[in-house]
Amino acid sequence: MTRTRRVFTLLILASLCAASAWAIERFPPPEFETDYVMKETTVPGPRAEWRQAVDVTVLFAALCAASWLVLKKRSRRGVFVLMLFCLVYFGFWRKGCVCSIGAIGNVCLSIFNAEYAAPWYVVAFFFLPLVFTLFFGRTFCAGVCPLGAIQDAVLLRPLQLPAWLESALRLMAWLYLSLAVLFAATASAFIICRYDPFIAFFRFGANPAMWVVSIAMLVIAVFVGRPYCRFLCPYGVLLRQVGRVSKFRVTITPDECIQCRLCEDACPFGAIDKPTVEWPQKEYVRGRQRLLILIGCVPLFIAGGAWIGWKVAPKLATAHPTVALAERVKLEQAGVFTDRIDASKAFYSSGKLLEELYAENDEKQTQFAVGSAMVGGWMGLVAVISLLRHSIFWKRSDYEAHRAGCVACGRCYNYCPRHRKWKENKALL
Amino acid sequence: MAQQNPDNLNRRKFLREGLFGGTLAMLGAAAAAISAKGRKTEYVWQIDPYKCIGCGNCATHCVLNESAVKCVHTYAMCGYCDLCTGYFVPEPKALDTAAENQLCPTGAIIRTFVEDPYFEYTIDEPLCIGCGKCVVGCAAFGNGSLFLQVRHDRCVNCNECAIAAACPSQAFKRVPADQPYLLKDGQ
Structure with a gap:
């Protein structure tokens, strides 16, 4: 048992230089x-x-199916079944x-x-x-996205939100x-991945804080239609903008709108626009004034946003592990913290120099200062544009699905008497 | 108003078509630019064993209830010690397989006699929780032949690995899927 003794001698030696010794071959x-x-x-x-x-193929097939079901077949039931399939496939x-988000x-x-x-x-999914x-x-939101599906499936008691609140909450997504x-x-x-509110359900596992958020989000989704999609989803923001210029889109009626008002409250997502009445002359003048003032304020909003961004940059930067480490090490060096x-x-056992760490930190801080100011300025612009839109008179003569807001779920179809007629005729043929 | 309408509509239609075409072209260009850089193979998560400090986060932060991180053993580096500091607690009562002498909280290391005075240590992977206690023990006083790795038969390859976000030594990194392990090689 000489080897055992050797081990013990080495134990004592090794404990003296334990920090620096890392994977050294002590025993050949x-x-x-x-x-x-x-x-x-x-x-x-x-x-x-x-x-x-296979995943990309399923995504492509599901997108084709969703588009066909929504626009050609005009079938809410079909979309719903597809949605459940995608919830099971992409989600569970x-x-x-x-995911695309x-x-x-x-x-x-x-x-x-x-x-x-x-x-x-991943590029394909995007x-x-x-x-x-x-x-x-x-149509992606309607039938393919598993996050949309899980919210859509639990929507039982939809409440209508006022338009101003909806606009304001949407800024969160931006x-x-x-x-x-x-x-x-x-x-x-x-x-986006770290704070995905539905991953807890898909994986039957998450940390306790995310479970609370997930369950809260699902409970809200019972009363407020698709809260994540409308007020948080970052990909939804992109889809909204693309949807504005889409070639084809959901039309509530298959042919003509007869202004029957039956679809007025059909949409749980607040995406049906009513026909507008001409503003009174006084209102119109006031709207124009407000518009002019707001346009004058655009640089102010951008500058204000950029300033806020610049100010919060050091806080945001701590999301980067190197910055967080450098801040901590600085404080330890200054003696604020005595424990490690x-x-x-x-870091100390890696043999890296303090200067190297600080240099990396400075570089990241600069990146964040610039990036965060840009984000702030951009948010200022987004906020002012959303205000501007409320000061413009939009002319509309029919009930229409909103180009950006409509998630193409097809709920409104069955409210429309023209749609029912169209379906009957189709069944006859 | 009435006679303005057709003109108005045409202008709108023209604008819409233009925006549609513009957006399509933009999407196409962006997709082309990104896929020009794109790799054919995907990335997977792995631990750099030379950066890992065995803090124990791997056991608790994985989205899977039983972590995808397990301890692995490079046998060629192992000293086959009788007193293995990856296997035994400091100052063990006896050098045997009794639970109170073992460092591993789940008893996931199998100690088998090879020949005097050598013992082989094998990880019973289904039992291993990836806490890294043995890794620390082995690195402190032994050859460092035990180390943690993401096991790809278990890893669901999250887009953002929850352990990577919690790793204090930034040992987690994305590696190409055709070389998914960063093993200590014993050289």
């Missing part, structure tokens, strides 16, 4: 006298590549990953970071729904998108 591998065969470390492979191709079976992070990181390139199927929306409206781009571009975090956390322990 033995020469075996028996016919012992040394084992190999097993390396089970990742998910086979062809299965990502594929565990909600990768989260792909924003990969695409941004790919654009801003030289070392990372988004894999082909662009396919956008292209389909450009042609057919937001902010979420802008921050997601900022954090992904600086390689800090994919916040895991991160600073790891």
Whole structure:
């Protein structure tokens, strides 16, 4: 048992230089006298590549089916069944990953970071729904997106929200998108994925805080139609803008609107626009004045937003692990903290120089200062444009599905008497 | 108003068509630009064993209830020690397989006698929770042949790995799927 004694001597020696010693060969591998065969470390492979191709194919097929069901077949039931299938496939079976919403992070990181390139199927997940929306409206939201599906499935007692509240809450989605781009571009975090409110259900697992958020979100979804899609979804913001110029889209009536008002309250997402009445002359003049003032204020909003962005940049920057570490190490060096956390322990034992860490920190801080100011300015512009829109008179003679807001779920179809007529005629043929 | 309408409509239609075409072209250009850079293969998450400090976050932060991170063993680096500091608690009562002597909270390391004085240590993966206690023990006083790795038969490859976000030593990184492991090689 000489070896045991050797071990103990070494134990004492090693404990003296434990921090710096890392994977040093203290005990040379033995020469075996028996016919012992040394084992190999097993390396089970990742998910086979062809299965990502299956996912993209299912996405493409589902998008085609959704567009056909919504626009050609005009079938709410069909969309609902497709939606449930996609909830099971993309949500519970594929565990909600990768999804088009989260792909924003990969695409941004790919654009801003030289070392990372988004894999082909993530790029497909990002662009396919956008292209389909450009042609057919937001059929992705209606039938394919698992996050939309889980909210749509629990919507039982929809409340109507006032238009101003809806506009104001929608700014959150813009902010979420802008921050997601900022954090992904600086390689800090994919916040869309980190704070996905429905992943807890898809995986039957999450940390306690996310469970609370997830359950709260689902409870809200019972009363407020698709709260995530309307007020938070960063991808929804993109789809809305593309939907504005889409080639085809949901029309409540298959042919002509007879102004029967039956569809007026049909939409739980506040996406049916009523015909407008001409503003009184006085209102019109006031609207024009307000418009002029607001246009004058555009630079103010942008500058104000940029200033706020600039101010909060150091706070946002701590989302990056290197910045958080550098801040902590600085405080430890200054003697504010006497104890060390895991991160600073790891840093000290890595042998990296303080100057190197501080230099990396400065670089990230600069990135964040610029990026955050840009996000702030952009948010200012978005806010002022949403105000501007309320000061313009939009002329409309029929009941129409809103180009951006309509998620193409097809709920309004059955409210329309013209649709029922159309369906009867079709059944006869 | 009435005679303005057709003209108005045409102008609107023209604008819409223009915007549609513009957006389509923009999407196409963006997709082309990004896929020009795109790799054929995907990325998976892996731990750089030389950065890992065995803090234990892997056991608790994975989205899976049983972490996708497990301890692995490079046998070629192992000293086959009788007193394995990855296997035994500090100052064990006896060098045997009794639970109170084992460092592993789940008893996931199998100790088998090879020949005097050598013992082989194998990880029973279904039992391993990826806490890294043995990793720390082995690295502190042994050869560092035990280390943590993301096991790809378990990993669901989240777009943002929850453990990576909590890793204090930034040891988690995306690696190409055709080389999904960062093993210590024993050289």
